[in-house]
Amino acid sequence: MRRFVLGTAGHVDHGKTTLVRALTGVDTDRLPEEKRRGITIELGFAPWDLGDGMLVSVIDVPGHRRLVHTMIAGAAGIELVLLVVAADEGVMPQTREHIAACEILGLRRAVVAVTKLDRVGEELARLAGEEAVELLGERFKAEIVTCSARTGEGVDRVKDAVRRALLELPVPAEAPRARLSVDRVFSVRGAGTVVTGTLVEGSLTIGAPLRVVGETGVKETAARGLHVHDQAVQKAEAPTRLAVNLAGLPLEIVRRGDVVTNDASLMPTRILDVELRAAAPIRYGMTASVYTGTARSTARLDPIGESTEGCPVARLRLTTPLVVAGGDRFVLRGSDVEGPSGAVLGGGVVLDARPPRHRPRAKRRAVVDALIKGDPAAVIRALVDEAAPRPLPREAIVSRFIVSAEAIAKAADNLVTKGELARIKNAAWIKREALIELASKARRLVEEHHKKAPLDRGLVLETLRKRLAAVAGEGAAEEVLRIAVSKNAAVAGEPIVIEGDIAKLSTFTGALAATSGPVGAAAKAIGDAGLKGVSEHGAREATGAQPREVKAILAKLVREGVAVYAGELWFSRAAVDDLRAKIVAHLERSPRLTIADFKTISGLGRKQAIPLLELFDREGVTRRDGDDRVRAGST
Incomplete structure (x- = not known):
């Protein structure tokens, strides 16, 4: 069994609904106003069993010029158009407009x-037929x-022609x-919300x-x-009309x-880049109605230019978001535009x-340009270049x-194999040369830190990560660090060495030795002071250095194990x-250990005793118990 979706098209009162009734036995006009006025206002639907396992969903569309938007919604997902032309009128304005919309779709x-x-x-x-052929x-x-749908003459010929046309259609790929675009929403007692639409792909x-x-x-x-x-079914496969509870x-x-879908990647969007087929010149700032699926929005058209293939390309900025996937087709209508396609x-x-x-x-x-050409390798190259440096x-x-x-993705993986792109944690792609440049940047950042703070051991690793991640x-920051640490000859600068939480250049030893200059003077002052300690002010007097440099000197002496910092004092x-x-x-x-015991052992006063006792508490040597200390871990 194979399912098809057929849609009617044609001018108002040319007999679309009457012909559908003659073919299927179903009157698709369901609204009282449609019955009273004798014209189709809303979309109508009918099943049509052509035999031999051919089941057709027929969508009957309105033909009035004010209802073209409804016709376009009905055309979403159809595979074959049944163009109805009245012999006594021939091709009329909505005939042209419907065919223009069908062609665009x-x-x-x-x-x-x-x-x-x-x-x-x-x-x-x-003559009416020849006019339609010309159109x-x-x-x-x-x-x-x-x-004649009224007398039945030729209805079987229509059926046979439809059968032949449907059999020539390619079988849709799985x-x-x-995806189903909703065209009706209603509630059924005991069941709840029901939507209907054409299931255009998947199952x-x-x-x-x-x-x-x-x-x-x-x-x-x-x-549900x-x-x-x-007809209730357990599974529905595209293409078909479908009601979903x-x-x-x-x-x-x-x-x-x-849109009803099982695809988590389909999201509303307010911007579309599109290839146009326009019946009138596209002007910057022009507005038009956009129809895709069963949805409608208004958009401002900003021309991107003409592609290398000669196709006009524009950006549509939507006033209300639409749910659209790449490759979807859309129709633009503008009431102020006159031309061979009407509105x-x-x-x-x-x-x-x-x-x-x-x-x-x-x-x-x-x-x-790459998307229009359809070359996946050109597409991924252009996308990676556009995303750079990320x-x-x-x-x-x-x-x-x-x-x-x-x-x-397949083209990207091929370029990874060739060395043109690099893969980041199997979740992203980047130009390999961009990674090399970022690794060189990482080395420059570390080198600049050495020059700026020569007394530091190096640049804090987390700081370097954050700068690269910015x-x-x-993800790329981690890969950049891996390359910056390596001895890759393509990366400018010295390799980075990571020591604990610090990144430094492999040849960096520090600008000053701890035995000479201001560093040596500070070390001597702290050593001479012993347990009495040296304040920051005392270190400035001993070294003659500026406050910022003194802080760096004292931090260096602590890192190198020369001094211990506690309570605003530096001790030997x-x-x-x-x-x-x-x-x-x-x-x-x-x-x-009482305070008196500590003073006897150390010979220190309160100024030094309190910070040192708290230091030993932090180190886990002692534990405070009231005013005394006991061995850490004792009960």
Whole structure:
């Protein structure tokens, strides 16, 4: 069994609904106003069993000029257009507009039914058919049939022509993504919210998790029930008309134009980069209505320019977001535009559904040129170049471009193998030469820190990571550090050495030795002071250095084990070690260390005693118990 979707097209009152009823036995006019006025106002639907396992979903569209937007919504997802032309009127304005919309949406196969044969002779019917052929030109492959839906004459010929046309259509490729554009939303007592639409790709099964994506965001749900033309099914496969009972969603939060999908990458977007097929010149700042799927928005058109293939390329800035994937087609309408297609301004295909807002125009042009050419390798090169210096995340290519994400990823991996690109944690790509430049930058940052703070051991590793991440992202920063540490000859500067939490150049030993100059003077002052300690002011007097340099000198002496810092004083490391040993020996003889005991052992006053006792507490040598100290870990 194979399913198809067919849509009608044609001017108002040319007999579309009457012909559908004659073919299927279903009256698609369901609204009282449609019955009263005798014209189609909303989309109508009918199942049509052509036999031999051919099941057709028929979408009957309105023909009135004020309802062209409804017609475009109905055309979303159809595979074959049944163009209805009345023999007594021939091609009319909405005939032209409908065909223009169908062409823009990618339809190239049609059956032309010249109706109302009972009202005119064969000659007028033939002329109407010739006029329709002229309208379709070489853009459509079409078969023309004359008929009268009222008398039944020629209806079987229409059926046979439709069968032949459908059998010539290629079998749709299987798609992992399911997508249905909602055209109706209603509530069923005991079931809840139900949406209908054309399932244009993929498949849906009962119970499977789904997302309803639209202007207001994303709503998580599941398929509680599925119906294909009032028949309950466990699984529905595209293409087909489908009703989906949505679990857990109230009626008021789902609307026409929303998309039901299982694809987490489909998101609303306000910017589209598109290839245009325009019936009028595109002017900067021009506004038009945009129709895609069953949704509608208004957009300002900003020309990007003409691609190298000679195609006009524009950026659409939408007033309300649309749910669009790369490769989707759209129609533009503008009431102020006159031309051979009536109110249809033009349309085209989405090249990039989520383009970056601010990028150099030349780089953006390179991306759209590559997308139009359809060369995955050229696409990934242009995208990586546009994203630089940051890597291009793998997730950023899903559902976004007219070229498939799978083809782009495969091309990227080939370029990784060739050494042109580098892969970051299997989640992003970046130019290898960009990584080399960033590694050189990392070495320069460390070198600059050495010059700025020669007394430091080096640049704090976390600081270096953050600076690199600010330029290239966290994932790339780690890869950059790996290269900067290596002895890669392509990287400028000396290799970085990582010691604990510090990054330094491999040849860096410090600008000053601890035995000479201000450093030596500070070390001598601290050594001479012993347990009495030296304040920062005392160190300035001993060295004659400026305050900022004194801080660096004292920090260096602490790092190198010459001094110990406690309570705003710097003590001799050797003297502190000796005192610590005496305290431990005392606690081995006596369970408690009083303040008096400490003063007797150290000969120190309160100014030095308190910070040193607190130091030993922090080191885990002692533990405070009231006013005394006991051995750490004792009870």
